[in-house]
Amino acid sequence: MAASRFVMYMAHVLSRRIYAVALAAGLGMTLHGCGGNDTLSSSEPAFATAARPQINTLLADTMTSGAVVYVQSPNGDWLESFGTAVRGTNTPIPTTAHFRVGSVTKTWTGTVILQLVQEGKLGLSDPVSKYIANVPNGDKITIEQLLAMRSGLYNYSTSLAFNQTLDAEPNKVWTVGELLDIGFSQPVYFAPGADFRYSNTNTVLLGLIIEQLTGMSAADAMKARLFAPLGLTDTLLPPQDDTSLTAPAPHGYQWGTNAETADSEALSPERQAAAKNGTLQPTDVTSVSTSWAWTAGSGISTVTQLAAYVQRMVGGGYLNADLQAQRLASCKSVQPSDPMAASYCLGLAKFGTFYGHTGEIPGFNTFMGYDPATKTTIVTWATTAAAPDGRAPANVIAQILMGELSKASEVPSEGRP
Numbered sequence: 001m002a003a004s005r006f007v008m009y010m011a012h013v014l015s016r017r018i019y020a021v022a023l024a025a026g027l028g029m030t031l032h033g034c035g036g037n038d039t040l041s042s043s044e045p046a047f048a049t050a051a052r053p054q055i056n057t058l059l060a061d062t063m064t065s066g067a068v069v070y071v072q073s074p075n076g077d078w079l080e081s082f083g084t085a086v087r088g089t090n091t092p093i094p095t096t097a098h099f100r101v102g103s104v105t106k107t108w109t110g111t112v113i114l115q116l117v118q119e120g121k122l123g124l125s126d127p128v129s130k131y132i133a134n135v136p137n138g139d140k141i142t143i144e145q146l147l148a149m150r151s152g153l154y155n156y157s158t159s160l161a162f163n164q165t166l167d168a169e170p171n172k173v174w175t176v177g178e179l180l181d182i183g184f185s186q187p188v189y190f191a192p193g194a195d196f197r198y199s200n201t202n203t204v205l206l207g208l209i210i211e212q213l214t215g216m217s218a219a220d221a222m223k224a225r226l227f228a229p230l231g232l233t234d235t236l237l238p239p240q241d242d243t244s245l246t247a248p249a250p251h252g253y254q255w256g257t258n259a260e261t262a263d264s265e266a267l268s269p270e271r272q273a274a275a276k277n278g279t280l281q282p283t284d285v286t287s288v289s290t291s292w293a294w295t296a297g298s299g300i301s302t303v304t305q306l307a308a309y310v311q312r313m314v315g316g317g318y319l320n321a322d323l324q325a326q327r328l329a330s331c332k333s334v335q336p337s338d339p340m341a342a343s344y345c346l347g348l349a350k351f352g353t354f355y356g357h358t359g360e361i362p363g364f365n366t367f368m369g370y371d372p373a374t375k376t377t378i379v380t381w382a383t384t385a386a387a388p389d390g391r392a393p394a395n396v397i398a399q400i401l402m403g404e405l406s407k408a409s410e411v412p413s414e415g416r417p
Contacts, residue, residue: 045076047404052080054400059083062387063275063282066093066250067394070303071401073376075408079304083383085250087282094248098234098300099381100290101366102359105237105299106203107310108222110147110347111318112214113206115225117143118323121213124346131209136184141192143209146202147346148330152190155199156183157292163258170288173241179204179292196334196344200296206347207295218295226318230308235301240291245300252363253282255388265360266390275388282384285362297361306368307379313348314355314370328355328372352402354378358395360385367398376405 048071059067059082066083081093116122122131122143128151129138141151156162156179165172183201190197207218214221219237227235234246255275256267267275274280290298301309316324331343331350343350349357354369354376366381378401382393 045071045073045078045408047071047073047075047401047408048078048080050407051400051404054404055082055397058393058396058400059382062384062389062391062393062396063255064387064393065253065383067380067382067397068093068095068097068099068303069397069401070095070307070379071377071405072307073405074374075405085248085383087251087253087284093250093383096248096302096304098245098247098249098302099366099383100245100252100359100361100364101297101299101301101306101368101381102293102361102364102385103297104301104306104357104359104366104368105293105295105297107313107348107357107368108226108237108299109203109206109210109218109295111313112210112218112221112225113143113147114319114323114327114346116210116213118319122209128205128209131212132205134184135205136188137192143206144346145192146206148196148332149198149202149344150193150196151199151202152188152192152194152197153199153201153205154183154186154188155197155201156180156204157200158262159186160259160262162292163262166258166292170285171243172291173289174292174294175240176204176208176294179294196332198334198344200293203296204294210295226309230305230312232301232305232309235299235305235309237295237299238290240294240298241289243287243289245286249286250383251284251286253384254285254362255280255282255384255386258362261386264390265386265392267388272388280388288362290361293361297359299359303379303381306366307377310356310368310370310379311377315372315375331355354402358392360392365392365394367394369398374409378402 065087066085068081069078071078079095081095085091085093117124124142124144126143127139128135128141128146136153145151159182162182210218210221222237256271271280312318327346331345333341333343335341348355351369353371353373356369359366362385364381365385369378378398380394380397384393386392
């Protein structure tokens with residue numbers, strides 16, 4: 001699977017079942033499961049007890065080898081890993097494991113861009129042509145439209161030829177120029193601002209603008225501005241030619257090829273049947289090149305560090321109060337006809353009451369969300385981006401958690417221990 005179809009999936013799956021989580025304050029918080037597949041104590045939060053069997057069933061049904069869950073909420077905290085770090089073994093996944101966050105990286109890029117706006121180095125209404133030449137409609141596409149996925153630019157990672165190359169040359173180190181050449185070679189989807197269309201091309205352009213205005217690599221700019229202030233030493237945008245994951249780390253797996261999942265996450269019925277009967281096995285893609293995703297999706301983190309980041313990104317601290325409020329107020333539905341659809345904002349998304357993003361990149365699926373009203377954080381990740389039937393395991397785990405947290409919040413106060 002070459003690209004994160006984040007909103008396409010989430011608009012139709014997670015956000016249709018989203019719950020408004022209004023959690024009661026004042027309960028004691030406990031942290032469990034810090035050392036891999038730990039069994040939580042009898043004092044674990046009720047939502048964890050209810051969610052665990054559902055998560056185990058989901059992983060079995062989707063043939064996903066492992067996952068990690070982290071929740072911080074007024075109803076209690078929960079940190080636990082599931083499954084195995086390597087298919088066919090009983091090796092637990094440490095909850096401190098490093099993983100690829102996929103399109104969660106887009107929020108890093110968007111946050112740095114907004115900091116540059118705050119510093120007066122560019123404006124949201126600036127045309128992209130002011131910074132980068134030869135972009136289709138570049139004199140009409142604004143920085144704001146790049147952030148909000150409303151530029152109309154073709155998404156290079158949906159190209160069949162591109163995906164065929166990923167399959168044939170999994171270790172190819174892609175240049176930004178090659179990616180943009182693909183994006184610019186195809187017709188635009190619509191006039192700037194006319195509609196919503198998720199496109200990695202937008203965020204790669206924003207990465208180039210970061211480098212131009214800061215005089216440093218996008219990776220260094222993110223480190224200095226986002227990660228270092230919080231001491232997030234295991235969160236990074238890796239070099240384009242570095243395919244490693246620092247230990248501890250699990251193996252990530254991909255069902256099918258990039259080409260056959262370019263248009264749909266789900267394999268054909270025949271291939272799904274083959275996966276179920278064991279004649280089709282997933283490919284270990286732990287160390288394939290993610291250079292094609294760059295500032296749109298090649299980031300690495302740990303579950304607790306990603307939680308610290310999303311709390312600051314949504315709760316405040318990276319931007320001044322006015323720009324932060326503008327960012328959170330910018331969310332627009334990706335499917336206006338559906339009141340339950342997800343929304344996309346300035347470099348982040350909104351699912352019900354949670355702001356954050358998802359990430360799907362070969363071998364890994366991530367959900368990251370924070371509800372500022374209830375101060376609830378959910379971060380989940382799994383060792384495959386999509387199951388044979390197309391479900392993204394970490395996204396569905398987030399859905400399970402939201403449901404159980406919602407139920408927990410509805411328990412009358414006199415009924416709580």
